[in-house]
Every structure is written in structure tokens, then in C-alpha cells.
Amino acid sequence: xxxxxxxxxxxxxxxxxxxxxxxxxxxxxxxxxQGVQTYIQSGxxxxxxxxxxxxxxxxxxxxxxxxxxxxEPLVLVMTLEQLEQALAHNPYPEAQVxxxxxxxxxxxxxxxxxxxxxxxxxxxxxERFQITGQxxxxxxxxxxxxSKLAARAEKLLGVGMTLRNWQTACRLAELARQSA
Numbered sequence: 001x002x003x004x005x006x007x008x009x010x011x012x013x014x015x016x017x018x019x020x021x022x023x024x025x026x027x028x029x030x031x032x033x034q035g036v037q038t039y040i041q042s043g044x045x046x047x048x049x050x051x052x053x054x055x056x057x058x059x060x061x062x063x064x065x066x067x068x069x070x071x072e073p074l075v076l077v078m079t080l081e082q083l084e085q086a087l088a089h090n091p092y093p094e095a096q097v098x099x100x101x102x103x104x105x106x107x108x109x110x111x112x113x114x115x116x117x118x119x120x121x122x123x124x125x126x127e128r129f130q131i132t133g134q135x136x137x138x139x140x141x142x143x144x145x146x147s148k149l150a151a152r153a154e155k156l157l158g159v160g161m162t163l164r165n166w167q168t169a170c171r172l173a174e175l176a177r178q179s180a
Contacts, residue, residue, distance in 0.1 A: 001034070001048045001049065001050045002048065002049060002050070002052065002079055002080075003046065003047075003048055003079065003080035003176045003177075003179060004033075004046065004047055004048070004049060004052070004054065004057065004077055004078065004079055004080070004176075005044070005045070005046050005077070005078050005079075005080065005083050005172050005173075005176055006028070006043075006044070006045045006046075006047070006057070006058075006061060006075060006076070006077045007043060007044055007075070007076045007077075007078075007106055007162050007164065008024075008042075008043025008044075008065075008073045008074070008075055008162070009043070009073055009074040009075075009076075009160070009161070009162035010073050010074065010162075011042065011043045011073050012041045012042060012043070013042075017069075017071045017073060018069075019043065019065065019069055019073075021038035021041060021043075021045075022038075023068075023069075024038055024043065024045060025037075025038050025045065027061070027064050027065065027068065028045055028047055028061070030064070031049075031057075031060055031061065031064060032049055032052075033045075033047035033048065033049050034047060034048045034049065035047055035048045035179040037175050037179060039168070039171060039172060039175060040168070042168075043073065043162075044164070044168065044172055046080075046172060046175045046176040046179055047179070048179060054077040054078055054079060054082075055077070057077040058075040058076060058077040059075075061075045061077065062074075062075040074108065074160045074161075074162060076106050076107075076108060076160070076162055078106065080173065080176040080177065083169065083172060083173050083176065084173055086104055086106070086132075086135045086169070087104075087169060087170065087173060089132050089133075089135070090102070090104075090137060090166075091128075091130045091132070091137055092128060092130075092137060092139045095139040095141075095166075096166055099165055099166035099167035099170070100165050100166070100167060101139060101140055101141045101143070101165075102137070102138070102139050102165065102166040103137070103138045103139075103140065103144060103150070103163045103164065103165050103166070104135055104136070104137060104138075104163070104164055104165075104166070104169050105135065105136030105137075105138060105153060105154075105157075105161045105162070105163045106134065106135060106161065106162055106163075106164065107134040107135065107136060107157065107159045107160065107161050108134075108159050108160035108161070109134065109159045109160075110133055110134055110159075111131060111157040111158050111159050112158070113158050114131060114156065114157045114158060115156040115157075115158070118152075118156050119149060119152075119153065119156050119157075122148045122149040122152055122156075123149045124142065124147070124148075124149075126140075126141045126142055127139065127140050127141070127142075127147060127149055129149065129153075131157070136153060136157060136161060138150060138153070138163070144163065150163070
């Protein structure tokens with residue numbers, strides 16, 4: 001059995017694409033997931049499953065949500081080990097506290113043609129970013145709500161992305177470890 005983390009983008013935001021977490025958990029269980037736990041309302045879940053691969057699971061989850069709820073969010077699935085690697089490779093350890101200014105953008109693929117010069121031009125002086133594999137690290141001390149870089153990062157990276165703050169990413173890893 002592998003421990004997985006599933007992240008959905010764009011659900012339960014501003015009344016759009018409502019997906020109650022109890023329904024998300026039920027959907028994962030119907031796909032064969034065990035020990036399902038959801039975390040906050042933004043589409044985070046940890047679970048165990050045997051014989052599954054992350055990409056296949058992401059496609060199955062997206063398809064099941066489309067079939068049952070008539071919309072298809074971006075779904076990213078990673079193993080606990082992949083999440084722990086993302087946390088361990090944080091280039092801004094001093095920004096971990098407070099954990100709401102440091103964000104991890106989990107990417108659907110490694111960006112092959114990221115527009116780094118445009119990203120750099122959007123960055124305000126206090127912001128820092130780095131791309132490592134399939135993770136976009138963003139330290140935005142003034143918050144991501146006003147950040148032009150955060151707003152345009154996915155488009156400029158050229159791959160699907162969903163952001164989680166440091167605290168959420170750490171909590172998901174903790175929950176996944178506990179379900180082992």
C-alpha cells in the first residue's frame with residue numbers, strides 16, 4: 001500500500017465548483033482508496049491504495065468528479081515521498097514561519113518552456129521564487145492575494161498548477177504519515 005496525497009484546484013472558491021469534502025472522500029473510497037482523510041475545504045485528501053500510480057489516479061479522480069459533479073478540476077496526485085521531497089527541498093527555510101507567506105505550487109509536469117523573464121518582471125522586490133522539478137516555490141511576504149506573480153505563474157510556467165501554503169503542505173504530510 002502506498003500513501004498518496006490528492007490536490008484539487010479551483011473547487012469551493014467563490015461558490016464555484018462546489019465539492020463537499022465528505023463527497024470527495026466517498027468518491028475516493030469508491031475508487032478503492034483506504035484510510036481517506038480530507039483537510040480543509042480546498043480539495044486536499046490523503047489516502048492509501050495498492051497497485052496505483054499517481055498519474056492514473058489523478059485521471060480517474062478527475063473523471064469521477066466530472067461524471068458525478070459535472071465539472072473537471074485539475075487533479076494532482078503524489079506519493080507521500082514526493083510531498084516530503086518537496087518539503088525537504090524548500091529553498092526558503094527562513095520563510096517557513098509564519099507558514100502563510102511561503103507557498104508550494106505543485107505542477108502537473110516539469111515546465112519545459114517557463115517564461116522566467118516575464119515571471120521575474122512581475123515579481124515585486126519582496127517576492128522570491130524557484131522552480132525545482134514539479135514544484136514552484138513562492139515566498140510572497142505581502143501575500144499572494146495581491147501578487148501579480150502568483151496570479152500569472154501558472155500561465156507563464158505553461159503547466160497546470162495548484163498552490164498550497166507551507167502550513168497546509170506540512171499538515172498533509174503529517175496526515176499521510178499517520179495513515180501509514
